[in-house]
Amino acid sequence: MNYERLVDVMRRLALEAGEKIMEIYESPEFEVKSKADDSPVTEADQAADALISAGLREAFPDVPLVTEEQAATHGQDVSTFLIVDPLDGTKEFVQRRGDFTVNIAYVEDGVPVRGVVYAPAKKRLFLTTSGGSSVEETGDFGLEAEGKIERLHVSEPDNDALMVVASKSHRDQATDDYIGKYATADMKSAGSSLKFCLVATGEADLYPRLGRTMEWDTAAGHAVLAGAGGQVVRFDDHTPLTYGKPDFANPFFIAYSPGVDLKQP
Known part of the structure; x- marks a missing residue:
């Protein structure tokens, strides 16, 4: 290419x-x-x-x-x-x-x-x-x-005061419970793939998604975040989120700056 x-x-x-x-x-x-x-x-x-x-x-x-x-x-x-x-x-x-x-x-x-x-x-x-x-x-x-x-470059996060971004339209109790495992300084909401971009710019450190998404929802934002030094991993085992899956459906995932100390589900 x-x-x-x-x-x-x-x-x-x-x-x-x-x-x-x-x-x-x-x-x-x-x-x-x-x-x-x-x-x-x-x-x-x-x-x-x-x-x-x-x-x-x-x-x-x-x-x-x-x-x-x-x-x-x-x-x-x-x-x-x-x-x-x-x-x-x-x-x-x-x-x-x-x-x-x-x-x-x-x-x-x-x-x-x-x-x-x-x-x-x-x-x-x-x-x-x-x-x-x-x-x-x-x-x-x-x-x-x-x-x-x-x-763009991801933040150097302070694990005692993390900046977290979550979905505007798909926020639920499971997401709030997971975010509650972290010490957060601020929470913001954003729609669409902008959440990946906020992590890429350093405006947020962590974006957990505990809900249904498809690969077309995430691929472009994932690429932008990766090019800024960020990572996207599966929620369940923290292995890299890959593409070309059956039906192009994603599991739950976490997008983050690598300095974040990820918590287990």
Whole structure:
């Protein structure tokens, strides 16, 4: 894989999808439907998916593509592939809370090695570079201009005063009980894959997820966090979270700065 071209294509498609999503987000109203699992889907999810998947298939026709909105892609047995969640945090989108993201990642031999996470309502763009390190673009960036590049690195956590981030829409008692095992200085909530990015920037030290997620929810954020020096492990045995699993379903996991003294379940 030509990583330089890959990152350029992923960045461009994420920004184009973000523009399409914001057009719908800022409209007076939009239609919300329910999928088979009762999760919401909007015309923004579908428009962004069509744009991204067409762009990836044109640029990388020989690389398998898995995308949330196309059930036909979910039955593949692959370890190296592109994976897309065109609009992660649909509940945040529907409630106009801004914490939603466009997620595009490349998984190689079960490991997310390159990814882009774009939060268009917040104008925050996180990505891995062709060399594998992670950055945030800030300032006046867009399709025609690159913003100011800030290299990301995870925190050096204080285990007596940890910064923890958890889900806005999926917080439960089991998560609170696990967080209670740590000495925390502050708790914050965030939607979508932004939680990975907050650990990558050092704004949080620890993100435990004790709930259902799919690989398209996590791959891009996982890549960004890894490129900033962070890790993502299974909740049950603290082994690395891998990709290309049956049905692309994740177990519970913990994303963290390696300085955190992980507690057992």
